Amino acid sequence: MVSASIIKQRESLPIFPYRQEIIEAIRQENLLVIIGETGSGKTTQIPQYILESFEDVKFIGVTQPRRIAAITVSTRVSEEHGSKLGEVVGYSIRFDDCTSSKTRLRYMTDGVLLREATLDPRLEQYNVIIVDEAHERTLETDVLFGLLKTTHILRPELKILVMSATLNVEKFSDFFNSCPIFVIPGRTYNVLINHHRDARIISLKSTFVMRAVETALYIHCQEQPGDILVFLTGQGEIEKACRDLLDQEANLNYRKDVKYADEVRGIVVYPIYATLETLEQKAVFEDPPRYTRKIIFATNIAQTSVTIPGIKYVVDSGFVKQKSYDPTTGMDALLVVPISQAAATQRAGRAGRTAPGKAYRLYSRESFEQMEKETIPEIQRSSLLGTVLSLKKMGIRDILNFEFIDPPDPLLVKNALKQLFLLEAIDDKGKLTRLGDEMSIFPLSPFLSRVLVASSKEFECSREILIIVAMLSVEEIFISPRSEEKQFEAGERRKEFYHPSGDHMTLLNIFEAYLDNGYSREWCKERYLNRRTLTMAKNIRDQLRELMLKHDLPIISCRIKNEDKINDNNRSRKRHRRNSHADTKYDTNKILEAFSTSYYINLAKRHSHRPLFYHYASARASDNEDIDANSSLLALHISSTSSLFPDNKIVRMEDLDWVMYHNVLYTNKALMKVISKVKIEWVEERLKLFEKLVSVNLDGDDDEKNEGQENENDDDDDDDKFKAVTNIKIE
Ligand code: ADP
Ligand code: MG
Numbered sequence: 217m218v219s220a221s222i223i224k225q226r227e228s229l230p231i232f233p234y235r236q237e238i239i240e241a242i243r244q245e246n247l248l249v250i251i252g253e254t255g256s257g258k259t260t261q262i263p264q265y266i267l268e269s270f271e272d273v274k275f276i277g278v279t280q281p282r283r284i285a286a287i288t289v290s291t292r293v294s295e296e297h298g299s300k301l302g303e304v305v306g307y308s309i310r311f312d313d314c315t316s317s318k319t320r321l322r323y324m325t326d327g328v329l330l331r332e333a334t335l336d337p338r339l340e341q342y343n344v345i346i347v348d349e350a351h352e353r354t355l356e357t358d359v360l361f362g363l364l365k366t367t368h369i370l371r372p373e374l375k376i377l378v379m380s381a382t383l384n385v386e387k388f389s390d391f392f393n394s395c396p397i398f399v400i401p402g403r404t405y406n407v408l409i410n411h412h413r414d415a416r417i418i419s420l421k422s423t424f425v426m427r428a429v430e431t432a433l434y435i436h437c438q439e440q441p442g443d444i445l446v447f448l449t450g451q452g453e454i455e456k457a458c459r460d461l462l463d464q465e466a467n468l469n470y471r472k473d474v475k476y477a478d479e480v481r482g483i484v485v486y487p488i489y490a491t492l493e494t495l496e497q498k499a500v501f502e503d504p505p506r507y508t509r510k511i512i513f514a515t516n517i518a519q520t521s522v523t524i525p526g527i528k529y530v531v532d533s534g535f536v537k538q539k540s541y542d543p544t545t546g547m548d549a550l551l552v553v554p555i556s557q558a559a560a561t562q563r564a565g566r567a568g569r570t571a572p573g574k575a576y577r578l579y580s581r582e583s584f585e586q587m588e589k590e591t592i593p594e595i596q597r598s599s600l601l602g603t604v605l606s607l608k609k610m611g612i613r614d615i616l617n618f619e620f621i622d623p624p625d626p627l628l629v630k631n632a633l634k635q636l637f638l639l640e641a642i643d644d645k646g647k648l649t650r651l652g653d654e655m656s657i658f659p660l661s662p663f664l665s666r667v668l669v670a671s672s673k674e675f676e677c678s679r680e681i682l683i684i685v686a687m688l689s690v691e692e693i694f695i696s697p698r699s700e701e702k703q704f705e706a707g708e709r710r711k712e713f714y715h716p717s718g719d720h721m722t723l724l725n726i727f728e729a730y731l732d733n734g735y736s737r738e739w740c741k742e743r744y745l746n747r748r749t750l751t752m753a754k755n756i757r758d759q760l761r762e763l764m765l766k767h768d769l770p771i772i773s774c775r776i777k778n779e780d781k782i783n784d785n786n787r788s789r790k791r792h793r794r795n796s797h798a799d800t801k802y803d804t805n806k807i808l809e810a811f812s813t814s815y816y817i818n819l820a821k822r823h824s825h826r827p828l829f830y831h832y833a834s835a836r837a838s839d840n841e842d843i844d845a846n847s848s849l850l851a852l853h854i855s856s857t858s859s860l861f862p863d864n865k866i867v868r869m870e871d872l873d874w875v876m877y878h879n880v881l882y883t884n885k886a887l888m889k890v891i892s893k894v895k896i897e898w899v900e901e902r903l904k905l906f907e908k909l910v911s912v913n914l915d916g917d918d919d920e921k922n923e924g925q926e927n928e929n930d931d932d933d934d935d936d937k938f939k940a941v942t943n944i945k946i947e
Pocket of ligand 1: 260
């Protein structure tokens with residue numbers, strides 16, 4: 217049974233008066249753009265209106281740019297519908313499918329639909345496709361648009377709806393054959409905007425968390441009742457902000473410090489970021505207890521994807537964590553960057569949903585003026601490796617002329633082609649190779665897919681690589697406790713798993729130990745390991761393993777047999793022994809060499825007498841063995857979460873010469889995450905080819921380098937192979 221309060225809530229949404237008109241528009245049009253303010257009810261209501269009014273609609277797919285949005289929205293909608301999640305209403309995200317044969321409405325990530333379109337361009341099982349949050353312009357959404365245009369030609373009867381929160385939707389309509397636009401009139405209230413006086417604040421990344429906490433506390437002390445939403449950029453700082461605010465609030469003397477103490481006598485604080493736990497707490501969406509103020513620290517997810525009701529005050533840090541193309545390696549990196557003006561306006565708008573509100577910007581008006589007008593679509597700022605591989609797999613040959621709403625820079629497309637050639641996924645004519653075909657079966661980055669295929673066919677260690685790849689696909693394996701004392705203990709416990717070669721093997725050790733101990737909750741807790749994450753990793757491992765078996769990729773272990781047999785027999789007695797898991801022997805070299813088939817471009821050389829490293833490309837560029845630590849070359853540091861972090865003393869720094877890293881986190885330093893010791897011999901050949909093929913293009917911020925010049929450079933080189941590839945025919 218659906219409760220009366222849910223019915224009332226549904227009927228009170230701004231979209232409700234337009235229900236019939238929307239249904240009519242959908243009945244008439246097969247291509248339609250719908251726009252409406254965030255919170256008006258597009259995502260939760262429109263798919264239900266269709267379910268309720270079109271009997272012949274058997275299956276609706278709704279895309280969301282974020283996994284967590286797909287989950288929370290489907291949870292909410294199944295509740296509104298009065299059924300269990302996974303029955304009529306379900307969701308599908310990568311590695312997690314919560315649907316059944318009963319499902320008629322499926323919320324899914326744009327990535328999942330993109331993969332389905334790869335396999336079936338007609339999207340036969342759907343009667344309606346809704347591309348939601350189109351304004352977010354994720355890479356996947358943009359590619360989907362291009363594909364859906366073809367689907368529309370193949371299946372004109374398929375209903376395709378594009379839903380967006382912001383104006384500027386003419387672009388979507390123009391793209392889809394000038395289709396009609398349905399505008400849901402907004403109900404928004406005035407938002408008073410306060411800018412920070414200090415013009416420099418936007419450049420002070422290190423202090424914005426502190427400012428955000430101070431500002432939230434200020435609002436709590438000085439302003440009328442009403443909930444506060446604070447925009448920060450990531451999990452770490454959000455958790456810190458929650459702790460700091462609670463600590464400071466504990467010191468308040470309500471009678472003295474809080475102006476409206478008669479009405480607000482306490483706070484409840486919630487974090488919201490991309491990992492699940494937080495939004496599963498329904499309380500985030502509910503009214504706080506009487507006389508308390510709800511304060512939420514959130515990432516960009518609360519900007520348009522997930523609407524929190526009752527927000528009266530917004531605090532905007534002015535930053536967002538965003539995927540950006542790293543021209544040194546050709547891979548994507550997550551960077552904290554200033555938001556756009558459009559995003560700032562959206563954020564402020566969150567305060568005026570139900571009554572007039574206030575927005576506190578932690579940056580000056582001048583800084584606002586200097587921001588980009590609109591956020592640059594992801595497709596124009598990310599590595600296109602995965603996209604190009606999927607398109608190749610679909611048989612789309614002419615990628616440079618694929619119909620994009622905003623085409624990516626042709627140089628980025630060419631670089632992706634070159635990198636795919638280096639990974640041996642395409643040949644020198646730009647055709648998908650057998651390896652490329654095998655790589656495209658995995659819902660992973662081409663780099664990880666390449667490693668998986670190599671581990672099975674070349675290096676005979678696919679059992680172990682499957683585990684490490686799964687562990688690399690999850691976040692937050694370690695729990696970081698609050699108190700310093702416990703943090704120390706957690707660090708000590710972690711040492712049990714450290715492997716002298718570094719983090720890849722350490723991840724393997726953790727997973728194996730988790731299995732050996734029967735997935736025990738207690739065991740995880742004692743070691744400060746996140747059991748939920750490990751369960752997820754196991755689930756991903758199992759799914760990837762299925763895919764390998766299905767495609768005849770053998771699963772082979774490189775565990776060294778007969779080793780420590782006696783110990784094995786005595787295992788039960790030796791449980792308490794330290795380092796017990798690190799003693800299991802594998803052919804570590806095979807494993808790391810398999811990784812180096814992709815990650816050779818993430819190679820770094822140690823500074824001769826400091827614990828810092830230089831990326832291979834810059835180390836070569838300097839032509840100088842003893843690089844000056846103060847030089848402008850990109851210095852890479854070992855993250856303190858790595859087993860090879862100098863303080864851990866797992867290896868002597870002198871014994872580290874070359875390391876391979878999985879990714880880099882840019883904070884005030886560039887931190888290598890997940891690193892292992894490698895031998896340069898493994899990668900020398902690849903690096904040579906890489907240098908010839910890619911380095912020319914990869915310093916892409918050089919404006920003068922246009923395509924013509926680049927070809928000229930290429931022609932100067934006598935290496936035939938090199939020529940062949942830069943001239944890859946993009947048929
Ligand atoms: P839009 O897509 O137009 O931004 P939504 O359909 O996402 O709007 O949200 C409509 C309303 O439903 C909002 O007021 C929001 O607060 C509410 N809502 C959305 N998800 C939940 C949830 N999980 N629990 C409670 N309310 C929710
Ligand atoms: Mg929405």
